[in-house]
Amino acid sequence: MTKANRGDLFDPQCPTRRLLDRIGTKWTSMAVKVLAEAAPDEVRFAELRRRMPGISQKMLSVTLQSLARDGLVARRVEPTVPPRVHYRLTELGLSLEGPLAALRHWAERHMSEIDRNNRLEDARSSAG
Amino acid sequence: MTKANRGDLFDPQCPTRRLLDRIGTKWTSMAVKVLAEAAPDEVRFAELRRRMPGISQKMLSVTLQSLARDGLVARRVEPTVPPRVHYRLTELGLSLEGPLAALRHWAERHMSEIDRNNRLEDARSSAG
DNA sequence: CCGTATCCGTAGGGATACTG
DNA sequence: CAGTATCCCTACGGATACGG
Numbered sequence A, B: 001m002t003k004a005n006r007g008d009l010f011d012p013q014c015p016t017r018r019l020l021d022r023i024g025t026k027w028t029s030m031a032v033k034v035l036a037e038a039a040p041d042e043v044r045f046a047e048l049r050r051r052m053p054g055i056s057q058k059m060l061s062v063t064l065q066s067l068a069r070d071g072l073v074a075r076r077v078e079p080t081v082p083p084r085v086h087y088r089l090t091e092l093g094l095s096l097e098g099p100l101a102a103l104r105h106w107a108e109r110h111m112s113e114i115d116r117n118n119r120l121e122d123a124r125s126s127a128g
Numbered sequence C: 001c002c003g004t005a006t007c008c009g010t011a012g013g014g015a016t017a018c019t020g
Numbered sequence D: 001c002a003g004t005a006t007c008c009c010t011a012c013g014g015a016t017a018c019g020g
Helices: A015-023 A028-038 A045-051 A057-069 A091-127 B015-023 B028-038 B045-051 B057-069 B091-127
Strands: A073-078 A084-089 B073-078 B084-089
Touching: A015 A028, A015 B028, A015 B091, A028 A045, A028 A057, A028 A084, A028 A091, A028 B015, A045 A057, A045 A084, A057 A073, A057 B091, A084 A091, A091 B015, A091 B057, A091 B091, B015 B028, B028 B045, B028 B057, B028 B084, B028 B091, B045 B057, B045 B084, B057 B073, B084 B091
Parallel strands: none
Antiparallel strands: A073 A084, B073 B084
16 A cells, blocks of 8 residues: 555545545435345346435436446446346455445444434523 | 345445445545544645545535544544544444455456556447 | 436525624 | 534435437
8 A cells, every 4th residue: 555545544545435425416326235135146227216215216217327436336227128127246346345334333322322412412402 | 143134235324335425425435534544643734635536515514524424534623723624434434444445455456457458448439 | 117307495504794 | 621503515315207
């Protein structure tokens, strides 16, 4: 690992910051999770949409394009009419699942405590 | 763990989505890292600012307030003139370092491959 | 069926100047 | 020194309509 890459979270090119810019977008972590659950099988566009309630057609398309561009997701088109498009995680995408799962685990265990802390602060500020 | 909390990344209240909304903001992961490196010692506001090049006074303040509100960071004011304010990670904050470090590690190992994939796509679109 | 284009509201976050 | 207030710009992302 080079010095420039080592740990400079300060560098705008910092890999961690740039990774978070990706998985921090609203639907990305969800898409990775759904595809990871299906892996190694592919999932069709419409099926993904059903498994991600609330997502718009546009945002699913944008999210998948971004993931495909990054090489985290592979896209396969069946040249039928109408076309069927299938998605699956690549090896790279699958390798991200571990760290993401760790984060999910932490969230599931600790977000309620964060909520409680926020409620305590609310009470404090309104009480004076 | 309740069913509602189980794994519904779909729920707008999904803990993972909400965690990412926090650590995904521009300076939060950086602040946690800097504080984690200093732990268990405290770090003063101005010192944090020096260790986070590029951050504005406003954003450092906002970021620390948010972390303090969540109970990830503890704030201690020395009532001197001028005041000195010290910050450190709480136990909760420290517990987040593990998952975050895993993500950083992945980023350091794999972001270059993501960059390469993007360059390949660029070449493809301009050539094709 | 799968995307793309357009329009637009909102929130993140930078620059700057001001208080205790 | 630490924090707040204001202004403003931009990008995310929702709704909707259209195209292959």
